[in-house]
Amino acid sequence: MRWFRGWRVGVKLILGFLAVAAIAALIGALGLQATSQVNQMARLMYSQEVAGIRHASQTQLRLVAAGSAARAALLASDKGTSIGQVYAMRDHLQGASAEIEKLAALSQTPDEQATVADAAKAVMGYAEALEAFASQLEAAEMDVSSVAAYEAALANAVMQGEMAEMMVNMVVMNKQNTSAALADQTTAVYDDAVIRLGALTAFGALLAIVLGTFLTRGLVRQLGGEPADVVRVVNAVAHGDLATEVDVRRARSGSVMLAMERMRLALSAAVGQVHASSNSIAEGAHQIAGGNTDLARRTDEQVASLTQAAAAMEQLAGTVSSNAGVAQQAANMALTARHSAQHGGEVVNAVVQTMSDISQASRRVVDIIGVIDTIAFQTNILALNAAVEAARAGEQGRGFAVVASEVRGLAQKSAAAARDIKQLILNSTQKVDEGSHMVEQAGRAMSDIVHEVSQVADLIQEISRATQEQTDGIAQVNVAVAGLTQLTQQNATLVEASAAAAGGLSHQAGHLLDVMGVFNLGGRQAPAMVTYQPV
Structure with a gap:
């Protein structure tokens, strides 16, 4: 029966119902056959035998009535009454003849036909005897002398009538038999039908019981429990209740209840994992959003710092540009002083006046050198500020720090050169003052002055070139700071978009936790949802 167990439930049910339906159809067919046979026999009995008995009985009644009419005609007090009874007798005889003819028409077997033919002859003889009696009554008057002849004729007729009645009784007896x-x-057919139908009914009932028991046990085994238990478990799972355990003590391997218990356990584990994962996602999204908010704030601070650095660099550029102008003026003055010193060597007679001019020019140079020293000091301070801002900018300010370091070095060189020039100018001024008293040393002093002025011119040219390089470097730093500011602003925009995305992710994770909260996991219920709060 293993091959049958492997069939589907629908096929088993259909085959079971088809088997019961086949038994029922067989029972119905046998019942119809038996009913048809009984009906055929009943129709045959009614149309042949019962009708024949009725016609035979009518024949007997007609014969008796004809005999009674003949006696009444004999006993009548007058001629008219006697003739009336004779007519009645003839009517009854005609009716008897008609009934016997109908009876002959219903005869089927040769024996019945012979018996009916004998009965018809007897009836005919009885009719002829009564007709002879009636003829005598009609031909003669009723008197005492003719009564004996009438009675003899009637007695003969009665004897013929008894013979006819006996023959008709034989026909009736044959019909009854x-x-x-x-x-x-009919009884035999009925009994046989009852036996066969009873046997088939018992077999069908037994088959239905066996099939019902077998199918029921098979269904219960496949279900692993009662259908109501299956419905209860399915409804519980449909409503998200995964904590209710399924009773699988009677469930066999491969049953629906056992499969549903496995499904419940697997679904419970999956829902628990989804709960935990959703909670982790929500918490991570919250942390990401908070980190993005902090990063956005720091990025805004970097933008502000870079803006300040750009402003400082613009101010430094202006200062360096001014320094370049002053250095150019100093260079021009140094050239003028050089030419003056050369002319002073040629014009010894104008030494005093020239020395006075040199003294005045030297004082102006001292003032200019003081300005240069001040500019170099401010440049050094601005370079220090730029280095500090570059250090705060981190990796992005490394190039800016290098430029600031170079600017600081140039500023320090400018300051050192300015101090040297100042010292030289002071010495020159002192010598000019002493020149008034040392005219004899004017030639040698003028040579020294020419030499010193040449050095001053070279130094001033170096200062002018360094100042131009500072201007170019500061312009590059301004470009770099502008690029850093733009990149930082773009980073701030990206950080804001990332924060918005993290907030949306946290919201979706919370919605997922709300959806998964429909499931009841019992003791393994997932932790509560992490709510996202903007930082």
Whole structure:
């Protein structure tokens, strides 16, 4: 029966119902056959035997009525009454003849036909005897002398009538015997049908019980429990209740209840994991959003710092540009002083006046050198500020720090050169003052002055070139700071977009936790949802 167990439930049910339906159809067919046979026998009994008995009985009644009419005609007190009874007798005889003819038409077997033919002859003889009696009554007057002849004729007729009645009784008996035989056949058919139908009914009931028991046990085994238990478990899972355990103590391997218990456990584990994962996602999204908010704030601070650095660099550029102008003026003055010193060597007679001019020019140079020293000091301070801002900018300010370091070095060199020039100018001024008293040393002093002025011119040219390089470097630093500011602003925009995305992710994770909260996991219920709060 293993091959049958492997069939689907629908096929098993259909085959079971088809088997029961086949038994029922067989029972119905046998019942219809038996009913048809009984009906056929009943129709035959009614149309042949019962109708024949009725016609025979009518024949007997007609014969008796004809005999009674003949006696009444004999006993009548007058001629008219006697003739009336004769007419009645003839009517009854005609009716008897008609009934016997109908009876002959219903005869089927040769024996019945012979018996009916004998009965018809007897009836005919009885009719002829009564007709002879009636003819005597009609031909003669009723008197005492003719009564004996009438009675003799009537006695003959009565004897013929008894013979006819006896023959008709034989026909009736034959019909009754035939009816009894048909009744016995009908009873036999009925009994046989009852036996066969009873056997088939018992077999069908037994088959239905066996199939019902087998199918029920098979269904219960496949379900692993009662259908109501299956419905209860399915409804519980449909409503998100995964904590209710399924009773699988009676469930066999491969049953629906056992599969549903496995499904419940697997679904419970999956829902628990989804709960935990959703909570972790929500918490991570919250942390990401907070970090993005902090990063956005720091990025804004960097933008502000870079803006300040750009402003400082613009101010430094202006200062360096001014320094370049002053250095150019100093260079021009140094050239003028050089030419003056050369002319002073040639014009010894104008030494005093020239020395006075040199003294005045030297004082102006001292003032200019003081300005240069001040500019170099401010440049050094601005370079220090730029280095500090570059250090605060981190990796992005490394190039800016290098430029600031170079600017600081140039500023320090400018300051050192300015101090040297100042010292030289002071010495020159002192010598000019002493020149008034040392005219004899004017030539040698003028040579020294020419030499010193040449050095001053070279130094001033170096200062002018360094100042131009500072201007170019500061312009590059301004470009770099502008690029850093733009990049930082773009980073701030990206950070804001990332914060918005993290907030949306946290919201979606919270919605997922709300959806998964429909499931009841019992003792393994997932932790509460982490709510996102903007930082």
